[in-house]
Amino acid sequence: MILLSNEVIIFLFVESLLLLLLSIAFINTLSIYSKWDFNASTSLQYRLEKRAYLVVLIIVVSLGFKILLLPYFSFMIDQLSAMVPGAMCGAGVLSSNEYGSTLLSLKVVTLFLTGAWLILNSEDIKAPAYPYFKIKLLLFIMIYLLVVFESALDILYLINIPTGAPVACCSSIYGAITGGSPLPFNLDITRILILFYLFYLLSVVSSLARYSFLNTVANLLFLYIAYFAVVYFFGTYIYELPTHQCPFCMLQAEYYYVGYVIWGTLFLGSFFGISAFILKLIIKRELSYMYRLSLVFNTLFVSLVSVYVLVFYLKNGVLL
Amino acid sequence: MPNKVFFNFLFLLIFRHRSKHIAIFIISTLVVILFSSVMLLSHAIEQDAQASLSAQPDFIIQKMHAGRAVETPVEWLDELSEIEGVSSALPRVYGSYFYTPNAEYFTLVGIDLFDRQISESLERLVKDLDVKDFLAQPSMIIGSGVKTHLDKFYYKEHYTFRTPAREKREVSIYDSLLSETNIVSSDMILMEESLARDILGVDEELSTDLVLYVPNELEHDNVKEKIILLFNNIRVIEKEELSTAYAQMFNYKGGLFLLLYMVVLMTFILILYQRYSMISSSDKKEIGILRALGWSVNMVIRLKIMESLIVGLSAFVLGILLAYGYVFYLDAPLLSEIFLGNANLSNKITFNHSVDFGLLTLLFLFFMAPYISAVLIPVWRIAITDPLEAMK
CATH class of the missing domain: 1.20.120 (Four Helix Bundle (Hemerythrin (Met), subunit A))
Structure with a gap:
């Protein structure tokens, strides 16, 4: 079927x-x-x-x-x-x-x-x-x-997608129901957020200064942390529901398909950041537009997810 | 990036070779019109069906006897409404009525006008509904399909129903429903509940089925379990199941069509491939001159790809627009019958405009991917023509 x-x-x-x-x-x-x-x-x-x-x-x-x-x-x-x-x-x-x-x-x-x-x-x-x-x-x-x-x-x-037997929904996959911390390295949300903005700053500095290796590392770490930050923190502000932790629901029409923009900009930002170094190794030359694009997309991504939190705070006067 | 001069040249070239492109353009447009109107139509019907489903109750409960649904006792409601999470539980009375003059079935639905939820939604469907006036005498509100059939035999003011006990019940026609709701209401007759009971022969203590409203979606599974534990021999239909069934039905019809249409598309690719592989001597000369003027192979490839891309894209856009007009302004004559069927009253439907980005991407991929794939090799073959040889 x-x-x-x-x-x-x-x-x-x-x-x-x-x-x-x-x-x-x-x-x-x-x-x-x-x-x-x-x-x-x-x-x-x-x-x-x-x-x-x-x-x-x-x-x-x-x-x-x-x-x-x-x-x-x-x-x-x-x-x-x-x-x-x-x-x-x-x-x-x-x-x-x-x-x-x-x-x-x-x-x-x-x-x-x-x-x-x-x-x-x-x-x-x-x-x-x-x-x-x-x-x-x-x-x-x-x-x-x-x-x-x-x-x-x-x-x-x-x-192999089953149509008869029920499958799990996102709230049971991403741990809101099962309990236990789903975050890596025993981090909590606050630390994840600190790391999130720190790695973002690091990637900004390293791409402005054209430190290609550092930029790659910063972007890799940023990509990893950003995934958790979006699923477990920023996502809840998109859904305006503290228990709703899911990377997929934001792709739906109820949230104006914003997930495509969020994941798209994150992917593009880290892609240009990481591949700048790899391509530099191959062609032995700096491609300055890669740093620029990485900077633009990362900034777009960070400001987009932060705006959701900000707007929620301004509207309701509290954080989730 | 290609500049203005490049595009100017490109369009001049397309205009010059218009006789070569026009056939491809027409066939492409036809191909696009056919499959996009089917897809738009199935999408529109599904959206309408899902929209009307969203107003439906969350659970439908039927009593089963030997595998058939039979009338359900109203007294069950007492126990059902005590389940936690159920906001309201109501009996429904409806059924088919055989209309002898035309040998058609109407759907008779009994409504409880004192229920606020029902009377509010009815007021949205019928202009200037005056409940007092409606209840003053036996009256009914009819769907537009029913209206056509009654009009044909001059039942303008009222119609006389026959009850199972062979009594006559004269019911006056109060108003007819707006045609926007046609997909569900074309063959429908709404009347007061006790009147419907009389005509359909349903006793006071029985109902056709029972419905439950459970506003919190997370409770649905629990509630369903409790209902099943309460009674033997029942069928519980959940709203989500209906919605899934709808989605599967439309996917099935659309999917079958797409699979068959793939054959057409393959043939189309072959024709396209053949057409663009025929390199005339004037084509060759043209490329030869461009190469001699210092164009690189990559530039020629870009020019040729752009040329067929523009033809393909404009055919795609025109096809989509025409299909849109056919489905939403002309209401898809002929094609709509495949999807709706007219086993019951023939249905004259106006579709609500509904196109989403996902559907457009689907159509785009389905047409443009094979189109571009078909022209790649011919384009390359033209572009690598040896300039010296071409100008001989």
Whole structure:
């Protein structure tokens, strides 16, 4: 029954189409990678260069669609919550079988590498002699293998979503009912918040000063802490309910889909922050716009979640 | 980023090759119209159904006998209303009435006008409802489908019902319901409860079913358990179950259509692929000149991709707009019957405008992903044409 859901059909259709395209690119990549020699002036190299255009074109287009598909995936599991008994939002559907959370993390990782690939590609095209061509292809081979694995997980996950047996809802997954502290390292909410703003400051300072390594570390820590801060603190202000702790409900129409903006800006902010360092290692050059973008998205994210708390305080005169 | 000159050139190019693009454009538009009107329609009906469901009671309780629902004793209400969390428990009286002249079934619903909740919602449906006037004589409020059928046989003022005891009951027509509510009310007749009991032959101490209102959603599971423990042989229908059933039904109809439509889309991709793979000599010459002028392969690829993207996107937008007009302004003639069916009274429905971002993304992905995939390889093939060879 799940497979007849409109969103699932479209999702799998587009996924398999992209997999087909990427497979074409992958086969070409293998032969290009083994025989590529930019300095040679043989007709083989000439042919390979022509094929390389196709490979790059296919990858750019399908990875572009992949970026669109991640928010669509979260939208889809949110829609499925109407059909899975017990699920009130995406959290229940995602945790309804053992593949769900692996799949989501895999998708985020793939998206991360995809973004890095697209930036590397644009740098590569700008340079005269395709200096990063081989690294680019290697990275693509890695992404492709991840995508194949991801597609298999997609199918496994979707056909194993139960429609008969009830699944847990978000309040039981995120610990409001079961009790016990769900936060890491025995931290409490106050400390999480202190860390949250501290790591944000650190990332601001390090990106202004262009300390690329420090910036990466700061962004990684910030990403980790921000996840908990949003789920266990800021989320409750979005829902205006102290017991409602869920990363998925904010994706719903009741909260004006604000979750997409929140998670989107957090992802983009940390993506540019972290990949600035990795790309610097590859291309041996600072990409200053990465720091700028990281700063912009992190700031957007922090001010957005803070505004929710502020508005709640101004309206009601108390904190939750 | 491509600049103004680039776009100027791009549009000139599209205009020059309009005869080549026009066929693709028309087919694309038709493809988009067909599937988006089906999807818009199913979405609109589902939204309407879910909206009317939200006003429904949280639990429906029916007495079962040998697997069939039978009339439920009203006295059960005493025990049911004592369950904690239940804000109100009411009996309902309704049923089908066979309308002989046209061999159609009307749905007769008995309403308790002294219940504040009911009379308030009724006032929203019927303009200038005067309860005193309504109760002064046996009268009814009819759905628009019923009205059409009664009008056909000149029952303008009143209609005479026959009770199971073969008595005649003349009931005057008070008013008809607004047509916005047609999806549920087209075949409906509302009348005072005791009158409905007479016509349907339901005894005073019985009711068609019982309904419970439980405002706190978190209590639903507990309440359901308690109801089941109270009586034997009952069926308890929860509102959430109905909502899930609706969602599944519309998903099923839409899903089946999408699966079949995928075949059409695949054929469309093939046609597109073939069409763009045909490289005429003038095309070749054009690319050759551009390359000779110093364009790189990447720039030619960008130009060609943009060219088909613009054709595809404009076809998509036009298709969506036309489908929107067809569904929401013309009320989807022909197509709506597939979804609504007319097993009962034929239903003339005006759909409430409902489009959300999720649906548009769904349509966009369903059309644009295959469209773009189909043109990639042909575009590449054109772009790598050797300039020298092309200009020969």
